[in-house]
Amino acid sequence: MKLQCDVEVVNRMLPTYGMRSRGKGARAVLSIGRHVDKTSQRSNIYMMICTAKDRAGSKYKLKDNIEKFFTWFVEEGKATVRLKEPAVDVCLSKADANSLKNFLSAARLADRGSDSSSLPLSTLTPVRARDVEQPKKKMTIVSKKDYPLTSNFPYSLEQLQVSYCKLSRVDMRMLSLKALRKLDLSNNHIKQLPATIGDLGCLSELVLHNNHLETFSDALCLSTLQRTLQLLDLSQNRLKYFPPHFCQLRELVNLKLDDNALVCLPSHAGRLQKLRFLSAAHNQLTVLPGDFRKLSLENLDLFGNPFIQANPLDHEMQLTFPLSLQEMASRAVANLRIPYGPHLVSAHLCRDLDRAKTCDCGCVCVNFFIKTAVSMNLHQVSHTVVLVDDMGGTDAPVQRFFCSLSCYSEFLDNSLQRGIR
Template identity: 55%
Template sequence: MKLHCDVEVVSRHLPCLGLRNRGKGVRAVLSVCQQTPDCRAQSGAGGKRGSAHPAFLLVATLKDKRGTSYELKDNIEQFFTKFMDEGKATVRLKKPPVDICVSKANSSALKCFLSALRLAHKGCDVDAQLSTPTPVKTSEFEKFKTKMAITSKKDYPLSKNFPYSLEHLQASNCELVRVDMRMLCLKNLRKLDLSHNHIKKLPATIGDLIHLQVLNLNNNRLESFSVALCQSTLQKSLRSLDLSKNKIRALPVQFCQLQELTDLKLDDNELIRFPFKIGQLTNLRFLSAARNKIPFLPSEFKNLSLEYLDLFGNTFEQPKFLPVIKLQLPLTLLESSARTILYKRLPYDSHLIPFHLCQDLDTAKICVCGRFCLNSFIQGTATMNLHSIAHTVVLIDKMGGTEAPVTSYFCSLACYVNSSDTLK
């Protein structure tokens, strides 16, 4: 029986000598072993196998693959299992006087392993669960790596899979033209860095990485960020997204469903607009979209609360004096129905109404009064000082400006007139 975990062996004599333990475990393989048949023959012991050849605990690390052994029969003073559900436990031995501190273990495997230790301590026969004391292979430690960094094409693994326990994976400067499907099997992945490659499209299955918090796609050839990704489990996990130095012209309105985002980088793309519901990203604190082609900011941009904002080098236009009027009176049946569905928050999907109508509802504009409008509206522009939504603002141009044009929509003439003093 084996257990893969982090281990720290702490001598209880250290405090007496005025010394401290390191306080940090190393990756190890714990085994409950029995003596080999050769050793048994040499010992000449008889009786029951469980009592004549007691089991022992073998602690093997990458530096000591043969491991250090500890007797178990009548040699365990105490078990500390308060945090066993978190993969942590401590086994206190009598001789030598050490504490074997276990962490980062699978909780189910840890429970089974401690049960085997209890049986061995009592001298019970547990041969069915025991292994022979053989040196641990290096590959056993590699299987449980949590971090891997690949920074060149020649180092990229082609003939073997990635360790399934990886939490951080970097594969930069590897000339990848697509996301390796083997990466999408790494269910523990929290950080994925695929920067400086040639990736043109992202598979929707990236959304199956339920723990993914950081995604770095800087300096690739992406042209879009799909709706499927925006509606995946990334909605609940993704915190940081770097799409800088790609060829993205627009992000879908569903992008604003990634509501756990705190850090978003969109520099050096070909963006012509932000998603107009960007104000729904209530957790966003760092936004950088320098050197794009954005002429106006959406009205919901005012709802953001940022610590850092960089919009330098965009093609902001001067607000237009005359509004764009697209009012339809009386309202069409489509417009009236859409406004009612959205105002009353009625559920809808492609199983209930045609798909193109779902798209229309998803992209409906929000009036300054809070109501919705589809095709009947007045569009006006105003300027906004970016310091009103961000603590730190990078100047939007070389002239020292911090004011940017904002587009606003009005569902009726009355709403427009009431807000006309804020428009130019």
């Protein structure tokens, strides 16, 4: 029986001499096995602890020698074994919870003197240096020749950068790194992202700068990334649109979309309430979504987009009289916030409801509306604004939707009155 974890051996007599333990564990391999005592020539079950400084290991007898087990935090990979002789506490941490439970069970059986045939014993031999190294948390690969082809990535990785390796797809071995917090795959040739990236339950930063992405999967927007992803860098790709549920990534703080082929930003951008940094320079944006007005940013960069000249009198009419029954039903579902999904209504109705627009009056319109654009000073949504064009402007057109002629007429009247004043 072997266990890899951090270990601190605390002598309980230290306070008697006015001394304290250093309070820091070292990476170690613990083994339970049989050893012959040179003095008594008797064979007993021992626990051996090997560290980088003591690879030969220190042995502690187990039979009738364990005073107590402390296992309150065993599910977190922590436990303490209190020995009678010598008077030490063996403090274990950063262990796999299941492996730790099995190790403690074996130690308990050894303490009770159980038949050795029922114990999963190991050979008590010195360990290799790599067995007691601290788990690797960060790896950077910036050359194709350094890319691992036969070995796996260390499972303990929290940060992984693989750049300039000409990857055409995401290596599935990366998707088994459950502790990964930052994944940087910039400067490769990746065309598509697997939905299983969403299974990386700790991922807070995803950098895909300078790849060949043409789409961003809707499945990723509905994965665990909703709760973890804070930085997303999709700059210098080939994106034109975003999936309907993109704004479900509500933990986003920093979003980089520069140098793509975007013709529009996510229609429900206002739902990204934690977003503070947004850059979408050098795209094909002609107008911003109406929900954009709800953002509260610290820095905004929209330079180099072909924005139209906003004129509220120029409008697009998509209304019928009377409204279709489907439009009336869809509006009722949205306005009353009735739950919906593919298990309740057909998929195309779900897509329509996901793209619903909000009128100035607060009501929702789905497929029938009047659309126009008004000019907005971007300082209304961001503390710092990069100039929109070479002329020094910070205004950009924002879409406005109206559910009826009366709402549109009221908007024009109010606009006229403000202009007169």
